[in-house]
Amino acid sequence: MSRNVVTFHYTLRDPQGRLLDTSAGGRPVSYLEGAGQIIDGLDEALRGVAAGVKQRVEVPAAKAYGERDDTQVQRVLKALLPVEGELHVGDQFKAGEDAYSPIVTVAGVEGDEILLDANHPLAGVDLVFEVEVIAVRAASAEELTHGHAHDAGHGGCGSHDCGCK
Ligand SMILES: [Zn+2]
Known part of the structure; x- marks a missing residue:
């Protein structure tokens, strides 16, 4: 099965509408589908999206940063x-x-x-994403081997020492 690298901008709010995080004004996020680079619930909701899509995605806490413990x-x-x-x-x-x-x-x-x-600050919080998909392309063989997207920026190779640029 082929897997895609998806690049998107997002704004994240809690269910009360409070702004938690946004990529607006910065670099968009790129990730390899199904590689755990973004939270599971968002990865699943965006599977198969096309470039240009704007989508609201609600992710329950259990599929985001988990329930509080x-x-x-x-x-x-x-x-x-x-x-x-x-x-x-x-x-x-x-x-x-x-x-x-x-x-x-x-x-x-x-x-x-x-x-x-020691709970994650967003544990137990249901997340509401407003997503705008910027680009979708097939992942390269190297990206599949490394298990992450190679676009520079958030969530990419900067996070570890795999020797790729
Ligand atoms: Zn890599």
Whole structure:
């Protein structure tokens, strides 16, 4: 089965209409279909689209960043955290030193202790995308081997060291 590389612009809102993210004014996103480069629900909804299509896609949380998991909320001593100064509910920071450490959110401050929430900030949130498909083309053999689109930009090869440009 052939697979396509799809390039699109998007605006992402929550069900209340609040703007969460947009590619407008920046580079469009390119991805290889079915490669996990974008969230599953959007990948599935855009399967087989044509260039020029404008589409509203609603993706339930379970097919986006997952449902919230309350076991991901943990109580830790503030003194053990890699942050200085006051912490406030809603503050976000990296849980560790390396670049791939998860982002955690302060869910509560109780004296010397902090409630840290390691859920993705969009866990449990249903997503509403307004998508405009810019281009659709067949994936190259190299892209299929690497498992991602080779268009420069978001979600492409910049994300890892596969030696391609
Ligand atoms: Zn590659």
